[in-house]
Amino acid sequence: MKSSPFERLQRIYSQPFFDLIQQGRAVYLKNWPNNEVQLCTLLSIKTGGCSEDCAYCSQSARYETGLETERLLSTAEVLEVARRAKSNGSTRFCMGAAWKGVREGTQAFDSVLETVREVSKLGMEVCVTLGQLTDVAARQLKDAGVTAYNHNLDTSPEFYPQIVTTHTFQDRLDTIRAVQNAGMSVCCGGIIGMGETVTDRLRMLEVLVNFDPPPESVPINCLMTMPGTPLEDQPPVDVFELVRLIATTRIVLPRAKVRLSAGRSRLSREAQALCFFAGANSIFYGNKLLTAQNPETDADHNLLQDLGLVPQPPFSDLAAPVTEKVAIST
Ligand code: SAM
Ligand code: DTB
């Protein structure tokens, strides 16, 4: 009897560890032959005070996390950070806002559009993560110069209601559809270490694989435990489980940037090396994520050098990259 796509994912994931990372490595080498790692700089342009109840997030107004709420940064403030990111070697600049979503026609959204117009002149990919979008707002972002929109599924459809109750998994899918309709590329991944099962992680991957077009980038975050949130006491993720998920993602989404995202500050150099071996080819670069800590840039620079990896060079083609659909083989 023919196995289902989900059974094929399970089979890939549960191979002996070395077979799995070798398969991930082979797919990586075939698709990404230059030993390059994309460096992305993140900036929180509007921090804290969010209406949503995402159980992992320091920025939710529902939890006492001790985070200071900040107003929306001005275009000039963002531009200064973006210029520095560019000169430090980042080829992607990602701006995040602690919003449930965007309301077109508001002063805040107009200001973000102006910021995007200016940042897009610097010659980096421009990514934003602003929560839910309508088709109209998505089109405005695209026209302003956004190349990619980050909107994570975070976990499986089944586990999602245990993590967030103020919006639904379907709301996430609707925004992703608006992003695709507007012609931006989709950056979509999730978080591990929230108490989900391996099945949940693979179910999330199954949903991602079925996107049409497939996601251009897939951030894999390890939960950064935030004091005051419901998930503050979650134990750290097992490194081998992280590497397994990265290799599986690489195998089923060969052309995606697989971004080793939050949680690197807790990983050893050796653990990160395994993640790169298994197929990760992008990181967030800079000592801060949105509110949480990230490794120092010098440490990252040394790590890449020691592994013979190079930062992806600046490029001239800034069209929103799309990825073609590839059949999963086992
Ligand atoms: N508010 C928007 C949204 O939720 O889509 C954009 C910003 S939100 C902070 C972006 C993503 O960061 C989340 O979807 C989640 O995957 C990730 N994230 C947030 N807090 C995290 C944490 N404590 N550990 C790991 N990842 C986290
Ligand atoms: C993503 O998947 N990870 C980044 C980016 N997209 C926006 C955010 C990580 C946030 C980690 C927790 C924090 O800094 O508050």
Ligand code: SF4
């Ligand atoms: Fe708000 Fe996004 Fe944090 Fe959820 S993840 S609380 S929507 S900032």
